[in-house]
Amino acid sequence: VTQELIETSTLRVVPLGGVGEFGANMTAFVQDGQVLVVDCGMSFPEAFRLGIDAVIPDAFAALTSLGKVIGWVLTHAHEDHFGALPHFLRRFPAPVFASPWTAGMLRLKLERHDMTGAAMIHEVTPGSTTSHGALTVEWLPINHSIPMACSLLIRAPETTVFHSGDYRLGEDDSDWYRLLMARLASASSEGVDYALLDSTNASSPGVNHSEEDVAEALKTHLAQAKGAVFVTTFSSHFERIQTVLEAAQEVGRKLWIVGQGMENTISIARSVDAWNPPEGATVGEHEAPWLPRHELVILLTGSQAEPRSALYRILAGEDRRISVESGDMIIFSARLIPGNEKAVYELHNKALRQGAHIITTHLDPKIHVSGHACQDEIRALIRKLAPRFVIPIHGTWAQQSANRELAQLEGAACPIIPTNGDVLELGHEGPALAAHLEIPRLYVDTDSLIPMSWETLRERLRIGEQGLAIVSGVFHFSSREWISAPKLLVRGVALGDVITVDELAEDVSDAVQERLKTDLLLGIDSLETLLENIRVTVRRVFSSRLGKKPIVLPVLHFLKDNPQESFR
Numbered sequence: 001v002t003q004e005l006i007e008t009s010t011l012r013v014v015p016l017g018g019v020g021e022f023g024a025n026m027t028a029f030v031q032d033g034q035v036l037v038v039d040c041g042m043s044f045p046e047a048f049r050l051g052i053d054a055v056i057p058d059a060f061a062a063l064t065s066l067g068k069v070i071g072w073v074l075t076h077a078h079e080d081h082f083g084a085l086p087h088f089l090r091r092f093p094a095p096v097f098a099s100p101w102t103a104g105m106l107r108l109k110l111e112r113h114d115m116t117g118a119a120m121i122h123e124v125t126p127g128s129t130t131s132h133g134a135l136t137v138e139w140l141p142i143n144h145s146i147p148m149a150c151s152l153l154i155r156a157p158e159t160t161v162f163h164s165g166d167y168r169l170g171e172d173d174s175d176w177y178r179l180l181m182a183r184l185a186s187a188s189s190e191g192v193d194y195a196l197l198d199s200t201n202a203s204s205p206g207v208n209h210s211e212e213d214v215a216e217a218l219k220t221h222l223a224q225a226k227g228a229v230f231v232t233t234f235s236s237h238f239e240r241i242q243t244v245l246e247a248a249q250e251v252g253r254k255l256w257i258v259g260q261g262m263e264n265t266i267s268i269a270r271s272v273d274a275w276n277p278p279e280g281a282t283v284g285e286h287e288a289p290w291l292p293r294h295e296l297v298i299l300l301t302g303s304q305a306e307p308r309s310a311l312y313r314i315l316a317g318e319d320r321r322i323s324v325e326s327g328d329m330i331i332f333s334a335r336l337i338p339g340n341e342k343a344v345y346e347l348h349n350k351a352l353r354q355g356a357h358i359i360t361t362h363l364d365p366k367i368h369v370s371g372h373a374c375q376d377e378i379r380a381l382i383r384k385l386a387p388r389f390v391i392p393i394h395g396t397w398a399q400q401s402a403n404r405e406l407a408q409l410e411g412a413a414c415p416i417i418p419t420n421g422d423v424l425e426l427g428h429e430g431p432a433l434a435a436h437l438e439i440p441r442l443y444v445d446t447d448s449l450i451p452m453s454w455e456t457l458r459e460r461l462r463i464g465e466q467g468l469a470i471v472s473g474v475f476h477f478s479s480r481e482w483i484s485a486p487k488l489l490v491r492g493v494a495l496g497d498v499i500t501v502d503e504l505a506e507d508v509s510d511a512v513q514e515r516l517k518t519d520l521l522l523g524i525d526s527l528e529t530l531l532e533n534i535r536v537t538v539r540r541v542f543s544s545r546l547g548k549k550p551i552v553l554p555v556l557h558f559l560k561d562n563p564q565e566s567f568r
């Protein structure tokens with residue numbers, strides 16, 4: 001299959017992540033054995049944390065089998081589009097192409113991975129075109145919840161493919177919108193064969209409201225606030241940061257920006273000369289805590305209740321500069337990402353108990369707007385572009401199939417809803433499934449940032465669920481005597497008043513000694529078997545005394561007078 005994959009001259013597209021799931025967006029474009037990868041995202045673990053803060057597609061083998069990776073193209077700097085790139089750059093060190101904003105965010109990310117300077121990053125001005133082997137990429141500036149996001153028009157020798165990235169259209173009469181519409185129209189008259197479209201909001205009817213609506217809503221709430229106002233949003237959402245700044249100014253409050261993520265965004269905005277707040281509009285940490293509370297808006301990280309975020313720490317009383325007081329207002333100007341509900345509701349409770357008034361999108365939908373196109377926007381894009389075929393990407397199966405219905409309503413064919421690893425051949429007659437590659441998942445450790453397999457994670461999970469028991473001892477093999485009798489160390493196992501740890505240790509010790517004696521009499525001569533039997537024996541003791549089977553690690557030393565001596 002591999003050979004066949006490399007030798008075709010038809011453009012092949014392989015979703016490596018982000019289809020049939022939320023997040024971890026990654027798509028390979030393969031032409032003549034050369035691979036251009038669009039985006040390289042991660043997703044967040046949902047139900048459990050377990051020291052894992054990211055999940056990435058294990059697409060390493062798949063990429064190798066597809067051909068030579070000649071470049072990385074990033075549509076924008078959201079974690080689900082570029083968060084996994086450091087892991088892949090180590091193995092596939094090809095040049096990275098990204099808008100100046102995305103490039104700035106990538107440099108910060110590489111710093112965190114101790115990979116400063118490890119990538120060749122080409123900054124691409126939105127609106128321009130880059131070439132990659134037989135492919136060219138036209139970067140179309142698009143509207144999304146982060147600056148300088150792009151859709152891509154990818155031209156292969158025989159096929160033109162539009163890749164939407166993440167986008168929303170809204171109803172806009174700004175310059176960039178008119179420019180985008182003109183570019184889409186000219187692409188359309190040239191002929192677009194395929195459109196890979198973001199499905200995230202394909203189930204949401206209508207059109208997104210605008211950022212101006214958000215500004216109005218914020219002003220209304222700010223005008224009613226008596227105490228300090230905390231506003232939390234996604235730290236990468238620079239447009240929202242500006243909206244909050246303007247709203248604060250309008251009601252005569254000063255803006256204090258708190259949190260590492262926010263500071264990173266501001267530093268990138270400065271570097272591209274996009275952040276020039278008027279004199280006195282913002283305050284720093286030395287000034288802010290001394291201002292009367294009703295003169296202050298605090299813009300901070302923590303909309304998803306991340307434990308290390310500014311809002312979380314303030315509500316936990318861990319920030320010495322400021323606390324939430326009775327009469328303050330907290331505005332959650334962000335959507336609640338599925339999986340974070342419990343943590344966020346807990347945070348709400350904490351805030352309410354401290355006397356704050358809370359405003360969420362549930363109470364006022366206008367305080368946030370999604371960065372993803374809703375149904376009417378998706379349809380408008382398809383109408384404008386008139387692709388022959390639509391391939392729904394970025395979303396769960398339900399969202400992808402909703403997207404297919406929209407495509408069909410607009411007269412575009414949508415014969416395939418891909419899953420991760422599908423090798424799609426984009427011929428003139430429509431997409432064909434040429435092969436399927438397995439794409440497992442890797443789990444990135446929070447502290448070391450080392451990706452681990454599901455097997456390792458399962459081990460961690462089982463230690464967490466079952467607890468750990470270690471049995472140590474020294475056995476003098478030649479004389480068949482214990483120099484140090486088996487000792488037990490238990491962690492994370494509930495004993496209650498069922499049994500004391502000493503009683504349990506004694507039972508374990510007896511059972512281990514008994515087992516070894518029997519096994520040696522039976523003539524078992526493999527150290528591995530002896531240890532395995534001891535492990536099973538200890539588990540059995542736990543099981544019969546406590547109804548619990550912890551992970552058992554036997555650490556036993558067998559001493560011999562003569563190294564040649566066998567266990568027989």
Ligand SMILES: [Zn+2]
Nearest residue numbers: 076078144166
């Ligand atoms: Zn995005």
